[in-house]
Amino acid sequence: METVVDASTSEEANGSAVEKKPIVVFVLGGPGSGKGTQCAYIVEHFGFSHFSAGDLLRAEMNSGSENGLMIRSMINEGKIVPSEVTVNLLQQAMEESGNDKFLIDGFPRNEENRAAFEAVTGIEPAFVLFFDCPKEEMERRILNRNQGREDDNIETARKRFKVFLESSLPVVEYYESIGKLQKIDAARPIEEVFESVKTVFASINEKVKPHGRAEKKFTLLKLQLKWKMNLLRNGVCKGY
Template sequence: MGSVIDVTIEEGSLTEKKPTVVFVLGGPGSGKGTQCANIVQHFGFTHLSAGDLLRAEIKSGSENGTMIQNMIKEGKIVPSEVTIKLLQKAIQESGNDKFLIDGFPRNEENRAAFEAVTKIEPEFVLFFDCSEEEMERRLLSRNQGREDDNIETIRKRFKVFLESSLPVIEYYNSKEKVRKIDAGKPVEEVFEAVKVIFTSNSEKATV
């Protein structure tokens, strides 16, 4: 199974069609998944969740999946190249040219590796800014049977998010690529703000 993931990218097959990539970042419980579903429906993007791709790989029972599972259990971040190869494979197989990449890059090293390997820079970064109290409340109230939704694990995930992801947001901010959304508001209001960003961006693209 490992060989399926080790896709060697021939002469930049990804760069030929230069897909549009938007990174979606926000703490656990900031509502990224819900808003990504809305963006897919309204703007025709393909939603790639780094976490979902990793979970699917674990489910497949491959050697790679076992390694990923062990790292997640220990609270470690999965090596960049593993996640990037899963993302690349999903991009190539989708047939679309517009992608929301959710929950990635998790840190500066992820970001640099993604750009170096894929030669893709994101169009922009959608950052769902939400207070820790609000995210905690949401995570504890959603009962999706995810074993990682207990208070200790939640706080650990916040800490990892803040320490790892903020440098990524700062980096893209310096390039004026961050679009910050107040994610503490009700879902409909948040999506109104999201729509404005995507509509103005697609207008710019067609100019």
Template sequence: METAAVASKDVTVSLAEKKPKVVFVLGGPGSGKGTQCAKIVQHFGYTHLSAGDLLREERDSGSENGTMIKNMMNEGKIVPSEVTIKLLQKAMVENGNDKFLIDGFPRNEENRAAFEAVTKIEPEFVLYFNCPEEELERRILNRNQGREDDNIETVRKRFKVFLESSLPVIEYYKAKGKVREIDAAKPIEEVFEAVKVIFAPKVEKVKSSRCSSCAIL
């Protein structure tokens, strides 16, 4: 137990020294988070970390932690915040990058508070893909095969959970001026144009503006 605690502390210290830039990426099911994260990685050099993917990888690893995660998932229980945060910490420390997109986390206020308390990191901002429920339903039904009623029911449940759990997180960061909201109902390329404005370095924007002026002269 002591060894695990020491190892966890070492990871936290290493991460604090690294001082990574973290962006939380939130949005309802079907809002296009994954698609846009892939584009941000390609254009702006971020590393994309999905909390869900990390949990599934650990679950399938056969480790003691993985067995616990598997049992909790099988029982329909929510994996404790500390477990997910440790996986995120480990992934960030082991990665050579210092810029991370954390996708689908924090899912709720408890996640948010625990992440900041454990890692001592506040996100640079929250990238929020806002999309109406009707559009989310349309997208997911179009990409899924099977009985429509089942799909619609599932989507509506997931969207309800998102509204109840994740919106308070968005409101918390909005009060701190840290939310960058995107209209995710638009076509993929239009959405990315809006994303690019947020991620493009300020220096680059100024330089681009000056070059335009030079061209006129």
């Protein structure tokens, strides 16, 4: 199993450090399982930058961009927006953050998302958190969320559950099969769920040396260069 240490530091045989990759943790779970809620706590305790794919898509939808109408109709149907749009938004947010530890929430939601992120950024997650929650509880939470989201209605919620089962669970199963999944029982109260989350991060964090300022800057510069090269090679994303 690849560890966070592998994701952040690689060493040549002679022992000299050659590269520090950004640390990426994917946060998955059905709609309403508590991803956003737990991410806010993780940011506070463990110094990650949090990017929710859904939040980035909603901001893009409201920005008047040319993709706005397409995003709105996909979200209202509970469908998954094409990866080139979402990966572009995530990449931009990561670049602008100045951080090198990222919690990516609600992504990858299907195999296309997963493969596109890896092809464009060259980054694999250090590990993947999966919030496991019964459908009835997720439904209750969505209908009580009160954040004014157009897709938080029973009809769209049911479509989102279907998409979750058909497209997102296979990605969760993939990460389980390669030993990267950290499954959390998300049906408990928020504080109890966070106790489990903390245990996962604390055991992994021990092995992760925080990157220094200069190191962070260098990592990001290399990252940007690599992304541009991957784009030229793969042509997965437009907009450059």
